[in-house]
Amino acid sequence: MLTVSHVTKVFPGGKGIFDVSFTVEKGEVFGFLGPNGAGKSTTIRHIMGFMKPEKGYVRIKDYDTWKDQGQFQKQIGYLPGEIAFMEGMTGRSFLDFMSSLRGGVNQQRRAELVKRLQFDDRTPIRKMSKGMKQKVGIVAAFMHEPEVIILDEPTSGLDPLMQKVFIELVLEEKAKGTTFLMSSHSFPEIERTCDRAAIIKDGRIIAVKNIHELQAVQRKLFEVTFENEADRDAFLGSGLKIDSFKDKQVRVSVQGDYDRFTQEAAKYRIRSIDVFTLNLEDIFMDYYDREGRD
């Protein structure tokens, strides 16, 4: 459905994307993970045909997105990472304008999306918060029921409730056979919706994996608080990977091996366990480390 093939673009200064390749199958939700500045948006700009690749090409269905402008967009929904609308518009007039550019959309569908995302489309866009703008952008990306939807950091600015609504929306569309490409710097966001994900760092794809495989290599940090310090010392000797410890608290780094962690922890009296959300770099230390050694 969507093929990115050996796309290379080097900016003055040496940054850019290098030999980026991956394929997204029809009906698949594909995550595109990487820290800020890794090249996610640049790749998406190439997918949308905004930039000319120095090498390689991007195909959506049978269209080359650089050469076949005007053709491939009919089946595409797009949510930019940085939302900029034209001045002087309200949410409604912007959506009206986008509908007319697309030659008309299903009004019922559009109204339903506005209702689900719960925003007032009569508000002038310049008075909207980041989250409100994001909602308008999501409606614009979904309303014409495209076959492929490309989302650049879709949940940024949305509150947890709306993130949930958004995830439901993606899963419903996926069930209908819509293909998604979704970039993010947060693994939990990708984890809930995606089948596969590519990890990009410094402009290079370092892994394209099934989401389960990624979950297996993902490191999580558990902070265990023991009742007794003696238990803590015994736990320290259990061979688990200890990140740090202080008083009765121990931070354990667990990678895939949750079973062993729970078995070890179950041997002692425990007051509480917390899980720390790590940033992407920490989550995939493994991949990055390997990359660093090469």
Next chain:
Amino acid sequence: MNMPLYGQMLKNHMRTMTSYAFGSAFYILLMFWIYPSMATQSESLNALIESMPEGLGKAFGLENGFGSIDAFISGEYYGLLFVLILSIFSIMTSTQLMARLVDQGSMGYLLSAPTTRIKVAVTQAAVLLTGLLMITLVTTLAGYGGYAWFIGNLSDFDSNGFLLLNLGAFLLFFAVCGLSFLISAVSNDEKKALGIAGIVVFGFFSLNLVGKISDQLSWMQHISLFSLFNPAGIVKGTVSWTPVVIILLAIGMAGFIAGITIFRKRSLLL
């Protein structure tokens, strides 16, 4: 052309375009209104102009004096004010139509819809030219209105000369719009586009002015587009139109075509 985009853009820019048009109409009416009081003094005014250095009178289009309304309007309005108004319009509007959309990122939305960059750019150029045409038309009509209102019977009016003044101004700014559109279409940064277009347009303007004032520097006006619009010459009927029309149309077309083609081929940071 993309009609929904054309409609939306016209709507976005209608307010500023009407401000330019009515501002210009107001000024030309003002000129017609003050002319009768100037005309009673025309002899002493002409004497004053005689006493000024020759170049200065030429630079500001005063060489025809204040004897007739055509001479007065050509010198006072088309020689300076109208040219300034349209220069500002060309620079500002062309920057807003292309470079600003790229700079802000809303161009991304336009290009994610099923349209081509060529269509988008052609539409934006059409919006720019619609504005230019509107301002010129409103000014022309206001001129006729002003004559009928303040001077006398329209049948005495040198309608031909007045229409040619407007046609000349339109052609000059067709070329200026072409150049500023080209600058806007190749820019990623709105402020940079505005700056470069401003330097180019007002640079041409100043070259023309300086070239007319000083004999030693008269070569300067020959490299300026603005010398191709000579209001005093148009009213006197001494302008040879053929090369003027061809050069201005050619420059304008070249600017628009180059702008559209480069915009099609360049990478956009959206």
